Amino acid sequence: xxxxxxxxxxxxxxxxxxxxxxxxxxxxxxxxxxxxxxxxxxxxxxxxxxxxxxxxxxxxxxxxxx
Numbered sequence: 817x818x819x820x821x822x823x824x825x826x827x828x829x830x831x832x833x834x835x836x837x838x839x840x841x842x843x844x845x846x847x848x849x850x851x852x853x854x855x856x857x858x859x860x861x862x863x864x865x866x867x868x869x870x871x872x873x874x875x876x877x878x879x880x881x882x
Contacts, residue, residue, distance in 0.1 A: 818862075819851040821876045825869040826851075840864035 826836050833851070837844040842861065849855035850865075857865065866873045 817853050817879070818857070818876055819853040821878065822847075822865055822869070823851040825871055825876070829869060831869075836865070836868060839868040 826833070831839075832844075833847040834844040837847045840861065841864075846855065846857075846861075850857050850861075862873055862876065866876055869876075
C-alpha cells in the first residue's frame with residue numbers, strides 16, 4: 817500500500833514523520849494518517865512526498881515496493 821511505501825522510503829532516509837511533514841509543508845498528523853492508510857494524499861501532496869523522498873510517484877504506488 818502507498819502508506820507502507822512512504823514509511824519505508826522515509827525510514828530509509830532516516831527522516832521522522834515531523835521532518836517529512838516540514839519538507840512538504842504539511843502536518844505530521846497527516847503523514848501518520850497517510851502511513852497508516854487512514855487518509856489518502858492528494859495528487860499534489862503525493863508529488864511533494866515523492867520529491868522529498870527522492871522517488872517517483874510510481875514507486876510509491878507500487879504494491880511490491882515495501
